[in-house]
Amino acid sequence: MTFSDYLLLFGGMGLATYLPRALPLLYLAHKKMPQWLIDWLSLIPVAILSALIAPSLLTDAATRSFAFGKLELLVAIPTLLFSLKTKSLGGTVLMGMLLYWLGGMVWG
């Protein structure tokens, strides 16, 4: 691929990435939002975080099938308890990494 091929491809991808991020922000930040929308949007973060994490812990990506007891899931439980207890983002990240690292050595 030449420079202009890449420019066309990444330019198109850039727009396809930027517009979904920019348009809602540009529109909604200057509009009086109805209360039901604010209430609904307040539930979006928890829902989206759950939807991002759960499949990665409970399924096998290669076969796209249910997988119970993956190392990712086993590590997630103490990591979750640690974050409930400490409420520390940095500490939780490091604790998760440590457990995953050790688990990888034990599990192989």
Add this chain to the structure above:
Amino acid sequence: MTQDQKQTLRQGAAAAWPICLGYFPIGLALGVLAQKAGLPWWAVAMMSVMVFAGSAQFICVAMIAAGASTPAIILTTFVVNLRHVLMSSALAVYLQGINRKFLALYAYGVTDESFAVNLTKFRAGNWGRWQALIVNHMANSVWILATICGALIGQFVPQGAFGVDYALTGMFICLLVFQLQGRIYIITGILAAGLSTLWYLLIPGDSYIVGASMSAATIGYLLKKRYRRSQ
């Protein structure tokens, strides 16, 4: 720089480091794959600057390797990134009335990770748009750097050292915990976890993130409304 600006920068950096830590190994891996797919390092740099979207970039590299057409790759990118419509909408609640120039710049850096960190901070209060913008751009800088490193020297870096592959999962778990500020949030989270897993297993593609989170938020909203009315 004034004392205030330094303070803002420090706060932004303190919030951004878990994202940066998580981005580095993923960016390296992307660079390695891109290099294997035949992309020169400058094309990798160009992609990370023009398209700051990790999962879409991975898919793009895979599609280039498979010989997909440019329109097909662009369309796939659009579909994969539709979830950011929801994230930007949720952020708009905290960026009311901010000038459009700032918003146009801010929107560039809205990723799953920066969204999760900034929204949590905004909700806790004591968080401003400049700190949030610093989070976005620090994450972006590390991402660009990591993907270029991956393309140049990635194949010499050992994989998975110190469990760094778990950094973003750990971060998301903790940010999820921060969101659980009442029964309705816990119910919505559990619904989203169940729905997204089922959706992921039953329906091909990436619609599970948007589909499950919108459904769970809607059910949660209706439950809350009904509960309020019954009181």
